[in-house]
Amino acid sequence: xxxxxxxxxxxxxxxxxxxxxxxxxxxxxxxxxxxxxxxxxxxxxxxxxxxxxxxxxxxxxxxxxxxxxxxxxxxxxxxxxxxxxxxxxxxxxxxxxxxxxxxxxxxxxxxxxxxxxxxxxxxxxxxxxxxxxxxxxxxxxxxxxxxxxxxxxxxxxxxxxxxxxxxxxxxxxxxxxxxxxxxxxxxxxxxxxxxxxxxxxxxxxxxxxxxxxxxxxxxxxxxxxxxxxxxxxxxxxxxxxxxxxxxxxxxxxxxxxxxxxxxxxxxxxxxxxxxxxxxxxxxxxxxxxxxxxxxxxxxxxxxxxxxxxxxxxxxxxxxxxxxxxxxxxxxxxxxxxxxxxxxxxxxxxxxxxxxxxxxxxxxxxxxxxxxxxxxxxxxxx
Ligand SMILES: [Zn+2]
Numbered sequence: 001x002x003x004x005x006x007x008x009x010x011x012x013x014x015x016x017x018x019x020x021x022x023x024x025x026x027x028x029x030x031x032x033x034x035x036x037x038x039x040x041x042x043x044x045x046x047x048x049x050x051x052x053x054x055x056x057x058x059x060x061x062x063x064x065x066x067x068x069x070x071x072x073x074x075x076x077x078x079x080x081x082x083x084x085x086x087x088x089x090x091x092x093x094x095x096x097x098x099x100x101x102x103x104x105x106x107x108x109x110x111x112x113x114x115x116x117x118x119x120x121x122x123x124x125x126x127x128x129x130x131x132x133x134x135x136x137x138x139x140x141x142x143x144x145x146x147x148x149x150x151x152x153x154x155x156x157x158x159x160x161x162x163x164x165x166x167x168x169x170x171x172x173x174x175x176x177x178x179x180x181x182x183x184x185x186x187x188x189x190x191x192x193x194x195x196x197x198x199x200x201x202x203x204x205x206x207x208x209x210x211x212x213x214x215x216x217x218x219x220x221x222x223x224x225x226x227x228x229x230x231x232x233x234x235x236x237x238x239x240x241x242x243x244x245x246x247x248x249x250x251x252x253x254x255x256x257x258x259x260x261x262x263x264x265x266x267x268x269x270x271x272x273x274x275x276x277x278x279x280x281x282x283x284x285x286x287x288x289x290x291x292x293x294x295x296x297x298x299x300x301x302x303x304x305x306x307x308x309x310x311x312x313x314x315x316x317x318x319x320x321x322x323x324x325x326x327x328x329x330x331x332x333x334x335x336x337x338x339x340x341x342x343x344x345x346x347x348x349x350x351x352x353x354x355x356x357x358x359x360x361x362x363x364x365x366x367x368x369x370x371x372x373x374x375x376x377x378x379x380x381x
Contacts, residue, residue: 002074004343004358008058008067008330009033010050017102018046024099025139025238029334032352033061044101047241050330050354051094055127055247058354067091067356071328080359083327083380086303087245091328093305095242095378098136102198104234106205106253109134111228114269115248126248131228133302134243135282137309137376138218139334142237145213146224146280152212153267159211160252160263164202171201174210187215191235198254205253209233216277221309223282225300229271230280240334242378244304284309291321308377312338312367321364326381329357335374338367349373 012018012030020042022028027045031038049056052068059066068090071078075089083092109132110118118126136142159167171192182188188210195206213231216224226232233254250261250269287297287308298307312318331340332354340349342363347355349365357363357377367373 001077002070002358003345004077004361005340005345005347005363006356007033007061007347008050008354008356009036009038009061009064010048010058010354011038011056012045012048013056014044015046015104016044017100017104018044019099019101019238020044023101026097026099029097029332029352032350033354036061045099047099048097049094050096050332051245052091053094053245053247058356070356074358078328078356078358080327080381083359087380090245091330092245092380093242093330093378094245095240095307095330095332095376097139097332097334098234098239098241100234100236100239102236103195103205103209103254105249105251105255105259106208106231106233107249107251108229108231108266108269109226109243109246110248110250110269114229115246118248128246128248130244130246130248132243132246132248133228133300133304134226134241135223135298135300135307136226136234137223137240137298137307138220139238139240140220142218142222142239143216143235144218144224145209145215145233145235146226146231146277153270153272156208156212156270157263157267159207160204160266162204167204167207168201170207171196191215195254203253203255205233205255208253214277216280221284223284223298224280225282226280227271227301229269231270240307240376242305242307244302289323291323292319294318294320295322303380305378305380308379310365310373310375310377312336312365312373314367314370314372316367316369318367318372319364321362322377324360324362325357325379327359327379329377329379331355331357331363331375331377333373333375336367336372337370338365338373340365349375
């Protein structure tokens with residue numbers, strides 16, 4: 001029988017929008033796990049993945065075995081019966097750390113119906129048949145843009161289908177409008193040159209984002225919920241992201257033309273359930289999962305996971321105990337140093353350390369001298 005609490009080693013992908021070298025929190029956190037040989041080099045590091053999804057699977061730091069294999073061999077123990085019945089024999093969520101230097105592709109994640117169709121037609125590109133609603137929690141200043149109104153579907157489609165010259169000229173006209181005409185939309189004047197610098201002035205994402213979407217700027221601890229089919233583009237920052245276990249995405253802007261998916265598919269799938277920034281914010285609430293009152297929870301309106309945030313203050317010996325989960329959990333430390341106890345184990349818990357916690361296991365965190373301890377825990381039950 002495998003231990004129900006064990007440390008994971010994770011790795012990073014290198015999308016070109018990632019932050020470079022040690023500027024990338026994702027890379028720095030990856031490099032902290034001992035004995036992995038992971039060295040931060042002078043290149044882009046975008047996303048650290050902390051789940052069992054086979055594209056970039058976490059491994060046991062002790063044995064090197066991939067998490068999905070360990071889970072598969074010990075399903076009942078690690079996932080629990082209820083979770084297996086609801087989601088099958090896999091960890092139903094996928095937590096990541098993203099380090100964003102420039103805009104990610106303007107994108108939506110298909111809902112379940114469309115994901116099933118796309119996966120059946122093109123399994124190489126759409127690697128699973130699941131939906132992918134997601135949350136994003138800012139670890140520092142985080143900027144992003146987000147769709148706002150039903151009436152703009154045809155405008156979006158028109159922009160996305162325009163030729164390069166039209167896209168370019170429209171932006172030139174926008175830049176010639178007098179500043180005072182912009183009012184509360186003055187951010188457009190700041191963002192337009194920034195985005196042109198990143199993807200050029202023929203990228204339709206520049207116009208779609210600035211003319212039809214909301215601009216949001218979040219601080220550490222703020223979070224948003226992005227439902228399936230809801231268009232979004234993350235611009236800059238370090239964030240925790242967690243999503244239903246899927247890798248499906250349709251991209252139409254802020255990426256080279258050959259990487260763009262069908263505009264018609266994108267526009268047909270668009271939904272506009274969120275109209276204002278307030279509709280997408282996901283406030284943290286105090287959680288009674290923490291027995292000692294130091295835990296808050298981000299609970300998106302989806303069944304696959306909730307995300308806890310445990311914050312222990314400075315000084316030695318502050319504690320929090322999390323009641324046993326009905327299903328699997330992944331805990332990851334983004335700040336400080338201390339211990340994690342659970343399943344008969346006592347493990348060092350430091351910045352960058354990631355742990356799998358099996359169903360039915362109570363865990364205790366204790367901080368050590370220094371800057372306290374900040375741990376996120378994604379779980380399903
Ligand atoms: Zn996304």
